[in-house]
Amino acid sequence: MPKFAANLSMMFTERPFLERFAAAAAAGFTAVEYLFPYDHPAKTVADALRSAGLKQALFNMPPGDWAAGDRGLASLPDRREEFETALVTAISYAKTIETPLLHMMAGIAPCDDPAAIACYRENLKKAADVTAEAGIGLVIEPINKRDMPGYFLNDFDRAFDLVLDLDRPNLNLQFDVYHRQILHGDVITALRKMAPRIGHIQIASVPNRHEPLTGELDDRRIFQEIDAIGYRGYVGCEYRPAAKTEEGLGWMAAI
Ligand SMILES: O=C(O)[C@@H](O)C(=O)CO
């Protein structure tokens, strides 16, 4: 059975961010992930994590101005400086919080624009090298077009090929089963094919992004396959609970 990390951007949101750590631990989780820690000093987040006895699985690099619609900076040629600053901030937080993995979001840009493609590639190489120096892994995640229209990285094969092509040992794929199913289906074949370069996995039911076992996929079968491909990292529970978070945790005992 995979080991699960609670996603604190979607789960336990009945409480303020810093109180979600203790709630996740009380519910039996041993690790957490979330989108962004940057609203709080890194030390404050690290203290919340450690006093709850949790491990950090992953968080994202600063995405630009999320409220204004930014969804990452990596493919935006006119925001290269901001990307570099975001990278420095992410590494500093990653060291204090002790995350083994950072997710670099691509941004909203046409996926066939040569300038965006070149910029993304260049920034990805830079981020992979800088994170490697810091002893941190880097992941990229294809995101479906319904949840994030216009997102640059919207194709699993393209992301996988890029990871292979850049050939950095610390650069891998964030395989979100929810996005995979909406974008392409064929989840199990893709898990098998991409297994050597999967750095992180996330799950949710499809199409409502609720608890596992409540959607169109056979999540038990998918968890078996995640074990079978030899994945030993955390599986992030990146779902919006259908009701209160604790009320929906029964799926873990049922799988
Ligand atoms: O799937 C998602 O939405 C997240 O993993 C993410 O990092 C960007 O929103």
Ligand SMILES: [Mg+2]
């Ligand atoms: Mg995800």
